Amino acid sequence: MAESICRALRDGALQGEHAPALTIKDSIVSPFGFHVFTHLLTQLSSNILAAKSQSRGLVLVAFSRSPSFYLDLLNRKGIHVASSQKWIEILDCYTDPLGWKDALLASGYGGSLSNEASTGASLCRNVKDMDKLYSSIIELGKGIVGQGKVRFCVAIDSVNEILRHASISSVAGLLSNLRSNDRVSSIFWLSHSDLHEDRVTAVLEYMSSMVASIEPLNQSAYGHRCNWERLPLLKHNFWKGKFHVRFKRRNGRVRVMSEEFYVEQLAINFRSISSEDEIVNRSLLPKVQFNLQLSEKEQFDRAKVVLPFEHQGTGKPIQIYDGRRSLTDGKSEAEPVSTGILQTNENSSKGEIIYLRDSDDERPDSDEDPDDDLDI
Amino acid sequence: MKPTTSKSTAERGLYPLPIMASPEGALVVLFHMLTFREVALSLLLLLGSLSFLSYWPDVHNLWLAGVAGSREPPPKSESPASTRSTKAKPVNNNIVMATSKPRTSSFSRNLATVPSSTPGLKYGPNGTIFISSGIPDLDKILGGGFPLGSLVMVMEDAEAPHHMLLLRNFMSQGLVHKQPLLYASPSKDPKGFLGTLPTPGSSKDDKSRDRDPENENGLRIAWQYKKYFGDNQYHFDSNRDVKHEYCHDFDLRKPLEKHFISGQHIDCVSILDSPNLAALRDRCATFLAQFPRNDSSISSASRIAIQSFCAPQCKYSNKEWDMVSFIRSLRSMVRSSNAVAVVTFPPSLLSPSFSRRWQHMADTLLSVRAIPDEDKEMAKLLTGYQDMVGLLNVHKVARINTQVPVILDATTFSIKLQKRRFLVLESLNQAPIDSSSGTSYGTSASCSGSSKTGTLDF
Numbered sequence: 001m002a003e004s005i006c007r008a009l010r011d012g013a014l015q016g017e018h019a020p021a022l023t024i025k026d027s028i029v030s031p032f033g034f035h036v037f038t039h040l041l042t043q044l045s046s047n048i049l050a051a052k053s054q055s056r057g058l059v060l061v062a063f064s065r066s067p068s069f070y071l072d073l074l075n076r077k078g079i080h081v082a083s084s085q086k087w088i089e090i091l092d093c094y095t096d097p098l099g100w101k102d103a104l105l106a107s108g109y110g111g112s113l114s115n116e117a118s119t120g121a122s123l124c125r126n127v128k129d130m131d132k133l134y135s136s137i138i139e140l141g142k143g144i145v146g147q148g149k150v151r152f153c154v155a156i157d158s159v160n161e162i163l164r165h166a167s168i169s170s171v172a173g174l175l176s177n178l179r180s181n182d183r184v185s186s187i188f189w190l191s192h193s194d195l196h197e198d199r200v201t202a203v204l205e206y207m208s209s210m211v212a213s214i215e216p217l218n219q220s221a222y223g224h225r226c227n228w229e230r231l232p233l234l235k236h237n238f239w240k241g242k243f244h245v246r247f248k249r250r251n252g253r254v255r256v257m258s259e260e261f262y263v264e265q266l267a268i269n270f271r272s273i274s275s276e277d278e279i280v281n282r283s284l285l286p287k288v289q290f291n292l293q294l295s296e297k298e299q300f301d302r303a304k305v306v307l308p309f310e311h312q313g314t315g316k317p318i319q320i321y322d323g324r325r326s327l328t329d330g331k332s333e334a335e336p337v338s339t340g341i342l343q344t345n346e347n348s349s350k351g352e353i354i355y356l357r358d359s360d361d362e363r364p365d366s367d368e369d370p371d372d373d374l375d376i
Numbered sequence: 377m378k379p380t381t382s383k384s385t386a387e388r389g390l391y392p393l394p395i396m397a398s399p400e401g402a403l404v405v406l407f408h409m410l411t412f413r414e415v416a417l418s419l420l421l422l423l424g425s426l427s428f429l430s431y432w433p434d435v436h437n438l439w440l441a442g443v444a445g446s447r448e449p450p451p452k453s454e455s456p457a458s459t460r461s462t463k464a465k466p467v468n469n470n471i472v473m474a475t476s477k478p479r480t481s482s483f484s485r486n487l488a489t490v491p492s493s494t495p496g497l498k499y500g501p502n503g504t505i506f507i508s509s510g511i512p513d514l515d516k517i518l519g520g521g522f523p524l525g526s527l528v529m530v531m532e533d534a535e536a537p538h539h540m541l542l543l544r545n546f547m548s549q550g551l552v553h554k555q556p557l558l559y560a561s562p563s564k565d566p567k568g569f570l571g572t573l574p575t576p577g578s579s580k581d582d583k584s585r586d587r588d589p590e591n592e593n594g595l596r597i598a599w600q601y602k603k604y605f606g607d608n609q610y611h612f613d614s615n616r617d618v619k620h621e622y623c624h625d626f627d628l629r630k631p632l633e634k635h636f637i638s639g640q641h642i643d644c645v646s647i648l649d650s651p652n653l654a655a656l657r658d659r660c661a662t663f664l665a666q667f668p669r670n671d672s673s674i675s676s677a678s679r680i681a682i683q684s685f686c687a688p689q690c691k692y693s694n695k696e697w698d699m700v701s702f703i704r705s706l707r708s709m710v711r712s713s714n715a716v717a718v719v720t721f722p723p724s725l726l727s728p729s730f731s732r733r734w735q736h737m738a739d740t741l742l743s744v745r746a747i748p749d750e751d752k753e754m755a756k757l758l759t760g761y762q763d764m765v766g767l768l769n770v771h772k773v774a775r776i777n778t779q780v781p782v783i784l785d786a787t788t789f790s791i792k793l794q795k796r797r798f799l800v801l802e803s804l805n806q807a808p809i810d811s812s813s814g815t816s817y818g819t820s821a822s823c824s825g826s827s828k829t830g831t832l833d834f
Contacts, residue, residue, distance in 0.1 A: 167694065168688060168694070169688055169689060169690065169691055169693050169694055170691075172687075172688035172689040173648075173688075173689040173691075175689075176689045180563075199725065199727065202534070202724045202725055203688040203725055205534060206534040206688065206722060206724070206725060207688070246535065247749075248535050248536065248746075249749055251765055252536040252537060252538055252746060252765040252766050253536070253746060253747055253748065253749035253765065253766075254535045254536065254746045254747070254748050254749060255748070255749040255750065256748050256749075256751075
């Protein structure tokens with residue numbers, strides 16, 4: 001549910017808590033992760049500009065697209081980048097991540113290389129150093145919002161690019177440091193799940209509090225024979241997909257939501273899922289036993305029932321009750337009914353034993369000695 | 377004189393004397409097959425073996441008493457009297473019979489009736505000593521608590537922080553009992569976690585949860601059998617001293633009072649920045665060296681709590697063999713000391729073969745799992761779904777001094793917070809099936825999904 005994600009990112013972190021972190025996960029069968037990323041980016045930016053969110057600024061760490069792309073994108077969506085108050089900073093890790101251009105310039109080769117100096121972007125030349133990356137993100141953020149208690153958001157373009165240069169444990173360290181920094185309001189990143197091992201995806205999901213995964217509409221097996229008649233349908237369905245979100249809530253439960261999306265011309269729209277194939281969460285249903293515990297009221301009522309075989313405690317000889325109406329005066333009789341219903345307990349408690357004899361016509365001893373009925 | 381027909385043994389064959397059979401059956405067989413002299417001999421042998429058998433449980437008890445230190449000697453005075461009485465009576469009577477005098481059976485287990493001098497330790501059978509996990513229900517499920525010298529591993533769920541609840545209760549219980557604690561975590565400042573430990577709730581007002589619902593004082597229906605009851609109802613209440621309870625109920629909303637934390641032997645270690653595990657191993661070794669296990673009486677037990685051991689931000693987290701060897705050495709160190717170590721780890725971050733290795737290393741293996749929120753299917757199926765925060769599975773229970781495993785009735789429990797404060801584990805109960813639908817849960821009317829058997833089972 002894109003709305004809830006936007007709300008969660010907008011609301012940010014409580015005091016003393018880690019910042020909410022979102023992983024956007026896609027794969028080659030439905031490669032629209034970047035669309036979701038830009039959608040969230042624009043939503044968050046408009047929230048920041050309208051002062052609806054906890055954060056006052058945004059630091060965008062751009063790995064897979066150039067900063068100018070983002071500026072164009074935001075301008076196209078009607079979000080003014082060059083407004084009076086600076087609210088966005090872009091850390092440019094796209095242009096020269098490993099510092100090669102600098103090295104070339106230094107050694108005199110790249111005279112013709114133009115030095116792009118885009119507005120609002122600072123260059124990062126060494127993405128292998130996670131500490132340096134962390135400190136530059138924090139510095140940029142503090143540059144936007146000042147020194148006080150105001151927070152800022154962080155958006156990382158693509159974690160896969162960082163993972164090319166650094167190990168997963170250092171990237172995990174970076175993400176957890178960012179989350180636990182008390183100036184960061186929320187953080188989200190994009191990851192393509194089939195570019196790395198499963199363990200990397202598991203680590204990213206472990207570090208995040210929300211996981212949004214993008215899946216195709218029909219989960220068909222990879223490499224099955226291409227059905228030529230279904231090709232137009234497949235093509236049509238390519239632009240649609242399912243958007244699943246798992247929220248880790250504070251009470252320890254996981255909220256699972258999903259909706260459908262469709263993409264048209266770089267814009268992505270979300271709509272709620274049509275409930276034809278409801279995914280039934282059957283994985284946790286146990287083979288449970290029945291509830292044999294009693295509630296308090298039930299226990300109380302049970303305690304009040306006088307069982308006929310109990311020790312009456314009165315010192316009188318014990319009479320075994322066998323349902324006949326000829327009983328001692330100790331038990332209070334209801335109005336004598338000829339069908340033989342007798343109530344054992346007349347008071348207001350609900351616990352009663354009602355014994356219905358089959359028939360009262362039988363001779364009194366027929367229970368004990370059934371052979372008397374036989375006529376031999 | 378009548379010639380005695382004495383056939384040679386070779387002709388008759390050797391009849392094996394049925395030692396364990398019932399005396400009457402043995403008598404019948406004997407009288408039919410053998411001569412009178414042989415019958416008399418075999419009867420004497422039978423009596424001798426049976427009297428030996430009635431002594432034998434006492435021998436067993438004596439051995440246990442020797443192992444576990446000071447214990448009351450078994451009721452030896454009764455059994456010779458009983459065998460003497462059976463020898464005097466004719467053999468036709470049953471050896472084991474209900475006498476009018478209530479005698480405790482010589483097969484009774486000798487649980488320690490002497491209260492332990494150190495609070496926080498409980499003596500169990502087979503010479504094991506338990507310390508409390510901090511959660512009363514978990515102690516009950518595990519048969520007394522965590523045995524000293526065992527390694528407890530808790531498998532986390534990446535989506536829920538329930539392992540923190542278990543760790544917090546474990547650590548708080550240790551601090552309340554003044555047991556030294558070593559805490560390691562992947563955060564930069566582990567000491568901060570101590571501020572989130574819960575305080576013991578007041579022990580008086582929540583005895584509404586009956587500890588032993590089956591322990592009724594009398595029998596209601598079979599009251600005629602009351603006169604056969606011995607006095608074996610004592611050991612339920614022996615450790616119920618209010619001040620030094622074995623296991624406290626912790627109120628998760630209130631933090632632990634300062635006097636429990638200050639002045640205590642608490643070590644906090646951050647495992648975030650260490651490139652290898654040598655430093656942690658040294659810390660554990662020095663900590664555990666203070667509590668060696670020997671035959672003298674125990675002064676105090678100690679606790680080790682390691683949180684999220686393979687957390688990805690730790691620098692050693694990609695060295696899988698190093699982590700396995702650390703766990704193995706930790707287990708061996710704990711085994712030879714009076715300590716319990718609790719290690720939590722998220723198994724999804726390990727490769728499957730290593731996850732299996734870690735699970736095999738554990739003496740007690742628990743796992744916590746998250747439950748989906750606002751899941752209508754689960755709400756219909758389980759009672760008390762609203763209060764549940766998660767699920768706890770017990771995979772393995774430590775049995776150190778015995779070969780008899782623990783077989784639990786149920787291995788899955790729901791974690792609930794009673795009154796939002798106290799951690800309670802309950803076994804799962806199915807909600808009553810709606811009478812209108814009338815179908816079992818497998819084919820419920822509203823869903824069309826396949827009825828896969830769940831990963832939870834009983």
